[in-house]
Amino acid sequence: MKHAQFPIREAAGDADAVLVDRLRRQLQQERRARRDAEAVAERGLRELYESQVRLALLQRITDFANQSNDFADVLSVALKEICLHMGWEFGNAMRVSDNGSTVTACDTWFASDPERLFAFVEASRRLSVERGEGLPGRVLRDNHPHWIDDIGEEGWFLRRAEAADARLISACAFPICIRDELVAIIEFFSSKPMVDKDAILLTITQSATQLGRVIERERARATLIHDALHDAMTGLPNRVLLDERCREAFRRLGTASTGIALMVIDLDGFKAINDKYGHHAGDALLVEATRRFQAAIAAFEQANPRAGHATLARVGGDEFVVLLDSVADCAAVERLAEMLHDVLRAPTWVDNDQVAAGASIGIAHSSDAYDDVEQIRRDADLAMYEAKAAGSGRTVTFTDALGTTVRNRMALERDLREAIRDKQFLLYYQPIFSLSDGPSLMGYEALIRWQHPTRGLLDPGAFIEAAEESGLIVFIGDWVLRQGCSALARLHKRIGRKDGSTLPFVSINIAPQQFLQPNFAQQVQRVLIETDVPPDCLRLEVTEGVAIIDSERTRQVLEEIRAWGVRTSLDDFGTGYSSLSYLQNLPFDTLKIDRSFVASIDDPKSRNIIRAILDLASNLNLSVVAEGIESQAQGRTLIEMGCEYGQGFHLGIPLDEKSAFALIDQQHTG
Numbered sequence: 001m002k003h004a005q006f007p008i009r010e011a012a013g014d015a016d017a018v019l020v021d022r023l024r025r026q027l028q029q030e031r032r033a034r035r036d037a038e039a040v041a042e043r044g045l046r047e048l049y050e051s052q053v054r055l056a057l058l059q060r061i062t063d064f065a066n067q068s069n070d071f072a073d074v075l076s077v078a079l080k081e082i083c084l085h086m087g088w089e090f091g092n093a094m095r096v097s098d099n100g101s102t103v104t105a106c107d108t109w110f111a112s113d114p115e116r117l118f119a120f121v122e123a124s125r126r127l128s129v130e131r132g133e134g135l136p137g138r139v140l141r142d143n144h145p146h147w148i149d150d151i152g153e154e155g156w157f158l159r160r161a162e163a164a165d166a167r168l169i170s171a172c173a174f175p176i177c178i179r180d181e182l183v184a185i186i187e188f189f190s191s192k193p194m195v196d197k198d199a200i201l202l203t204i205t206q207s208a209t210q211l212g213r214v215i216e217r218e219r220a221r222a223t224l225i226h227d228a229l230h231d232a233m234t235g236l237p238n239r240v241l242l243d244e245r246c247r248e249a250f251r252r253l254g255t256a257s258t259g260i261a262l263m264v265i266d267l268d269g270f271k272a273i274n275d276k277y278g279h280h281a282g283d284a285l286l287v288e289a290t291r292r293f294q295a296a297i298a299a300f301e302q303a304n305p306r307a308g309h310a311t312l313a314r315v316g317g318d319e320f321v322v323l324l325d326s327v328a329d330c331a332a333v334e335r336l337a338e339m340l341h342d343v344l345r346a347p348t349w350v351d352n353d354q355v356a357a358g359a360s361i362g363i364a365h366s367s368d369a370y371d372d373v374e375q376i377r378r379d380a381d382l383a384m385y386e387a388k389a390a391g392s393g394r395t396v397t398f399t400d401a402l403g404t405t406v407r408n409r410m411a412l413e414r415d416l417r418e419a420i421r422d423k424q425f426l427l428y429y430q431p432i433f434s435l436s437d438g439p440s441l442m443g444y445e446a447l448i449r450w451q452h453p454t455r456g457l458l459d460p461g462a463f464i465e466a467a468e469e470s471g472l473i474v475f476i477g478d479w480v481l482r483q484g485c486s487a488l489a490r491l492h493k494r495i496g497r498k499d500g501s502t503l504p505f506v507s508i509n510i511a512p513q514q515f516l517q518p519n520f521a522q523q524v525q526r527v528l529i530e531t532d533v534p535p536d537c538l539r540l541e542v543t544e545g546v547a548i549i550d551s552e553r554t555r556q557v558l559e560e561i562r563a564w565g566v567r568t569s570l571d572d573f574g575t576g577y578s579s580l581s582y583l584q585n586l587p588f589d590t591l592k593i594d595r596s597f598v599a600s601i602d603d604p605k606s607r608n609i610i611r612a613i614l615d616l617a618s619n620l621n622l623s624v625v626a627e628g629i630e631s632q633a634q635g636r637t638l639i640e641m642g643c644e645y646g647q648g649f650h651l652g653i654p655l656d657e658k659s660a661f662a663l664i665d666q667q668h669t670g
């Protein structure tokens, strides 16, 4: 800049000279001040510009970090932006291992000239170092940025040779943290010295904060996904994840030569433990069972490499599933089931008590017959229910035959439910006669029939067992009792009580489950009151099965109903345990000799048994009904042996209410 000169007169005196001197100094001062002011303004402008560029860079990184959930994407953009901004040749990202001991490149990098940097990029993109080792290892150890001004000087720098080839001389590396945790490291390399480290530090630290946010978000998302797919208590895959793995495994079946197997495991007695010790004990047991299963599965996988890879999942309260993928050896799957039973055998401590929870295991193997994996799962479930029905600690592998049996039973159960709802049952009545005088009709045994919508009229043999197994017998039995008593009441009303004559009775079969219901006696009482049947005209037939389940309770119930005058019969005597102690201790009025003895009455052995039963009954003061009299000869032999009562096809077959009760009129009319 050019400066103006002040005019100085030669003729000036001393005073003038002083003035001139002062003006000159003043002038110099002003010049200096102006130059300083200009320099300050220039620097300010430059800094303003630089900070604006830096802000723009940060803004781009932040915007991208906000848009993307993919950490690798955000990293690669950030590396590129920073390198371009700084004029650096290479940027590389590395992730810290979960335990914080190593740092490994994640193959996310930027190179301004990849060809020239090839060897260095190769050495860097898969680098993995321990804490303290090389540049990233030092950042991991010290948790602060590191600078290298001259790579050639630093003997500890691992990629020195490659850096020299690429003519890289300077480097810096920075930690990326989430709060206090170091989760990743970014490193940069340049062929020029890195100057103005303060500005670099500021720019990259702020960028690293943005990158940390993305990792944090990524982690939160991973946690959410993990939680949605895993059981919180045991940490095992849950039903959702299992279903997905099953579908994947089933899809792969199309191309694979191996199969898959599903194993459904249900703990036995878990509910009882939960009820007795509380939920915390149940939870502890589940966690312990999980731990043991995992150990057994790991040992199994190691010992049986051909048996496939196993996924253990918890799919319900005490229900686990193992998916075995690529199974080449089916027998091995059963061996795994045995190992799972074995590990459960050792008792677990619960509240100072030792409890052992067994398991029931069902297995199903893939085959061409399956259209989807849900079908395999359903069959494994079926097999598990069969195992459970067979007792604790069993394994059942699904077969087609088993499938048919179980499906038929399930269909029958479904039909039975509909039958109850739609009132498809009816009662037949078989007359029971006094043999000694005539014979004369004393009463009827009510026998259930099912008017099935497609299969026609069914005998109890076709459905009573299924009704008992499903528990539906309780509802059916209640209906039988009510129906039998109301029919008898109608009969009583019709015939009226003739002088001296006894009213006919009805004998109702009661299943063990029905008899042992807590309120069974009250139910009987209610029906008697509602129908107005005299108690001594009602007989209840039970088999020994009920006494075997709970003989003390059986005695109490029998006593209670007998106290009102109801009669009790022990049905099918001679076929079960026929324990004499039951007979002695249980209050029965009547013994019914099973028809198998009557059928073989020509055989002296059967006759001996019948004679023994008749003696026993007479000693215990019980009356006897012989069942299944099919011929006149059988009837005659029984009369000769002193048997008091009888029923059978020879005397009268079971008939519907109208026909059966018409027999009474015939008898009355002679």
Ligand code: C2E
Residues within 6 Å of the ligand: 430, 446, 447, 448, 459, 460, 461, 464, 477, 480, 509, 510, 511, 541, 571, 572, 595, 627, 628, 629, 630, 647, 648, 649, 650, 654
């Ligand atoms: P049960 O109580 O011993 O009934 C006698 C069975 O023997 C009846 O079969 C009857 O039809 C049959 N029977 C009677 N006389 C003869 C004969 O001379 N020869 C032959 N071969 N059979 C004869 P049903 O009606 O098929 O009943 C079978 C079993 O089903 C009954 O045996 C009883 O245990 C059960 N049951 C029948 N109705 C009910 C019921 O309402 N509830 C329960 N829980 N069980 C019932």
Ligand code: MG
Residues within 6 Å of the ligand: 445, 509, 541, 571
């Ligand atoms: Mg009976």
Ligand code: MG
Residues within 6 Å of the ligand: 571, 572, 592, 594, 627
């Ligand atoms: Mg019987």
